[in-house]
Amino acid sequence: MGGYGDVQCIDENGMRLDGRTKDEVRPVSIETGVVPVADGSARIRWGLNDCIAAVYGPMEAHPRKIQRQDRAVLDVRYNMAPFSTTDRIRPGFNRRSREISKVTAEALESVVLTELYPRSKIRVEIEIICAEAGTRCAGITAASVALAHAGIPMTDMVVSVASGKVHDIVVCDLNKEEDNYGEADLPMGILPNTGELVFLQMDGDLSPEQFQQAWDYNMEAAEVIHKEMVRALKGGDE
Amino acid sequence: MKGGSVARLDNMSGDNGADGPRRSRQAPLLVAPGDDLGDSGEYEAGHGVLAINGRLRALKQGRMNNRGGTVSIEPRRTAYVPRPSDLVVGYIEGCTSNIWFVDIGGPFNAILPMSLGPSKAEFGGIRKVLDIGDAILCRVQEVEENHSSVVTMKGMGLRAIRSGSVEEIDPHLLGRLIGRGGNNLRQLKEDTECRVVAGDNGRVWLDGDLAGIINARDRLNALLTEAKIDDFGGDV
Numbered sequence: 001m002g003g004y005g006d007v008q009c010i011d012e013n014g015m016r017l018d019g020r021t022k023d024e025v026r027p028v029s030i031e032t033g034v035v036p037v038a039d040g041s042a043r044i045r046w047g048l049n050d051c052i053a054a055v056y057g058p059m060e061a062h063p064r065k066i067q068r069q070d071r072a073v074l075d076v077r078y079n080m081a082p083f084s085t086t087d088r089i090r091p092g093f094n095r096r097s098r099e100i101s102k103v104t105a106e107a108l109e110s111v112v113l114t115e116l117y118p119r120s121k122i123r124v125e126i127e128i129i130c131a132e133a134g135t136r137c138a139g140i141t142a143a144s145v146a147l148a149h150a151g152i153p154m155t156d157m158v159v160s161v162a163s164g165k166v167h168d169i170v171v172c173d174l175n176k177e178e179d180n181y182g183e184a185d186l187p188m189g190i191l192p193n194t195g196e197l198v199f200l201q202m203d204g205d206l207s208p209e210q211f212q213q214a215w216d217y218n219m220e221a222a223e224v225i226h227k228e229m230v231r232a233l234k235g236g237d238e
Numbered sequence: 239m240k241g242g243s244v245a246r247l248d249n250m251s252g253d254n255g256a257d258g259p260r261r262s263r264q265a266p267l268l269v270a271p272g273d274d275l276g277d278s279g280e281y282e283a284g285h286g287v288l289a290i291n292g293r294l295r296a297l298k299q300g301r302m303n304n305r306g307g308t309v310s311i312e313p314r315r316t317a318y319v320p321r322p323s324d325l326v327v328g329y330i331e332g333c334t335s336n337i338w339f340v341d342i343g344g345p346f347n348a349i350l351p352m353s354l355g356p357s358k359a360e361f362g363g364i365r366k367v368l369d370i371g372d373a374i375l376c377r378v379q380e381v382e383e384n385h386s387s388v389v390t391m392k393g394m395g396l397r398a399i400r401s402g403s404v405e406e407i408d409p410h411l412l413g414r415l416i417g418r419g420g421n422n423l424r425q426l427k428e429d430t431e432c433r434v435v436a437g438d439n440g441r442v443w444l445d446g447d448l449a450g451i452i453n454a455r456d457r458l459n460a461l462l463t464e465a466k467i468d469d470f471g472g473d474v
Contacts, residue, residue, distance in 0.1 A: 040315065058317060058345040069384065111271075113288075113297065117319075119384055120345040148271045151315035153297035155290065156272030193272045193295070233299045234268040 007181040009166045016178070018047070022171040025161070025221045030142070030232035032149045040150025042232065044142040047175060048132035053142035054125045055150040061121035072117035076105040078139050080128040100136045101126075107140055107160070107189040107199035113153045122152060133179035134162045137187050140199065145229050155191075157229055158198055159222040162187035163214040170210050172217035186214045192226035195219065269296040275309050284310025316410045318343045318439040320387045324378040327404055327441035328389060330371060333364050340374065343406075343439040346386050350376065354390040356398060373399040375435060375443060395435075402433070402445030405458050409440040411465050415458070430454040 010016050020026070026047030035041035038054035045051075061067040066075070078100040082089050104126065112122070124146070126139040137160035144157040164174045166182035174185060184206045189199025206214060269275065273296040278289035286298040287309050296302070300313040320326070320342060328340035331347055338350040350368075352358065359367045368374065375396050376389040391397070407415065415436055416423045427434050430453045432446030444454045 039317070060346050117345055117385070119386075148299045149315065151298055151300075151313045151317060153286065153288075154271045155288065155295055155297065157270065191272065193274060230270045230273075233270040 007177060009178050009181060010169055010171065014169075016171065016175070018175055022169060023217055023220065025173045025224050026175065028225050028228045030145055030228050032145060032232050032235075038146075038150075040146045040148070040152070042142045042145035042149055044138050044145070046134070046138045046141075047173075048130055049128070049135055049138045050130040051135065051138040051142045052127050052129060053139065053146040054127075055143070055146045055152065056123040056125075057150075058117040058120035058122050058152075061119060066121065067119045070118055071114035072112075072120045072122055073114070074105045074109050074112065074124055075121045076101045076108065076124045076126065076143070078104055078126045078128075078136070080131060080135065084128045084131040100139065103199060103201065104136070104140050104143060107158050108143060108147065110198045111144070111154045111156050111158055111191065112147060113155065116153060122147075133174050133176045134187070136160070137162050140189055141225060141229065145232060148233055156193050156196075157191075157226070158189045159192050159226050159229065160187060160189045160199060161218045161221040161225065163217040163221070165204065165206060165210055165214070170206075170213040170217065172214075172221055184210075184214075186211070186218070188215070188218045188222075190219065190222040192222050267302045268300070269302050269311060270299050271296055275302065280307075282308040284308040286311030286313055313410055316408055317345070318409045319385075320344045320348065320378045320381050320439070322378055322380055324438035325435075326376060326378060326389065326439040327399070327435070327437040327443055328374050328376055328439075330368050330374065332370060333368075335361060335364060338364070338368055340376065340389055342376075342378070342387070342389065343441065344385075344387070348378065348387040348389045350374075350389050350391065354379065354388070354392055356391050368398060373404055373443075375399055375437070399443055399445075402443055403451050403455065405442045405444060405455055407440050407442060407458060407462060408465075409438065411461065412436055412438070412440065414461060414465060415442070426454060426457055430457070 014022050028046045030044045032042050034043040035054040038056055040055040043052045058072055061073055066073055078097050080089050082091050124143050126143055128135045140158055140160035162174055163172045163186055164182050165184040166178045184204030187201050275294040275296055278292050278294050283289045283294055287294050288297055294309055296311055298311050298313040300311045303310050326342045328342040330338050331341045332339040336352040339347045340350050342348050357367055376391050377393055379388045379390040381387040430450040432444050432450040432454045435443040444451045
């Protein structure tokens with residue numbers, strides 16, 4: 001798929017390029033309060049991904065036409081810093097960041113109690129500092145923590161993870177090579193306390209069995225990441 | 239917050255009676271949004287808690303309290319939402335010929351009509367009465383269903399703030415600032431010889447001589463630090 005011939009992403013013992021087994025998540029660490037002027041903020045480091053999310057509001061929604069009389073709207077802006085990848089990214093909104101902003105807003109709106117703040121908006125800014133595959137998942141996860149840190153009432157936090165397929169083997173939490181040269185990618189947004197889904201995308205093809213396997217990997221990974229999110233919010237080592 | 243050998247009041251005396259007041263003495267239980275807090279049949283859902291499918295779920299990050307059969311969360315951070323009769327400190331953000339727009343820290347600017355303002359102005363002279371950037375002490379008159387609110391300056395003690403300093407704290411910390419029966423606030427006023435007006439939106443007007451204001455401000459900052467330490471279990 002990548003066009004560079006056959007990149008061997010996983011060896012015969014099931015060891016991956018970064019030394020993980022196929023069901024292992026990259027190391028995740030989260031901290032809150034990294035943007036002191038924001039109402040809430042969080043930074044997630046997930047493998048080589050580095051992502052900061054800041055939340056402002058609720059505030060009056062501008063322009064007027066985006067206001068909803070019965071609820072608040074989430075104004076999500078996902079952006080990759082120009083220096084976040086080896087190829088420089090042209091600054092500004094593009095097709096991809098627009099799409100990710102939209103799916104992120106929809107995923108988060110299903111947990112935030114928006115009806116408490118009619119006519120207002122909650123501004124969520126997600127900035128990718130360093131990208132290594134799965135930035136939309138890192139963005140959604142960081143945004144959930146930032147919303148919680150801002151004290152915005154929400155029924156649960158969204159944990160987002162992507163699993164996929166490389167050389168016909170299903171692997172958990174794709175890294176850069178696996179994302180580039182692999183065959184499929186399945187990002188999911190999971191509510192860890194109930195196991196509900198609020199976000200699901202698929203890129204590539206998976207057989208029903210492989211889909212189930214990727215699904216299970218995502219569910220397991222979500223638990224690990226949720227632990228770290230809760231630890232970050234509670235500020236201690238429990 | 240690791241159980242066992244922590245030196246807490248209830249751990250130090252050898253006799254831990256089975257039904258002693260242990261529950262209330264435990265270190266604060268911190269929760270994150272989505273945490274399960276128990277069966278909704280057993281307890282009432284208070285602030286920051288919602289009953290979903292027979293279970294109580296946390297909506298906010300903060301400390302869980304369980305008093306009188308009601309489970310509630312004292313949040314770590316809150317946004318101010320205006321309610322009628324709240325005393326607030328606002329800043330004038332803009333005006334038309336007969337209305338001021340006031341930032342009271344909520345999601346929306348409140349309006350202050352000329353009829354509820356401090357004095358009548360001639361046509362075109364509204365900024366001579368209250369100019370953009372002025373701080374005012376006002377009261378929320380009404381909050382409409384769509385959350386837009388009207389404030390008034392008709393009432394005892396309501397005025398434009400022309401001296402002193404305005405500090406901001408999170409609204410949920412006002413309870414600590416005021417204390418039981420207003421004790422802490424009275425003490426603060428006596429110690430610093432300052433006029434201290436705590437608005438419900440978390441803005442606190444301090445007025446007095448410079449040394450007093452600085453002293454009062456330091457005390458407020460100490461309160462904020464203290465609240466932060468309490469939130470994180472008291473060991474940091």
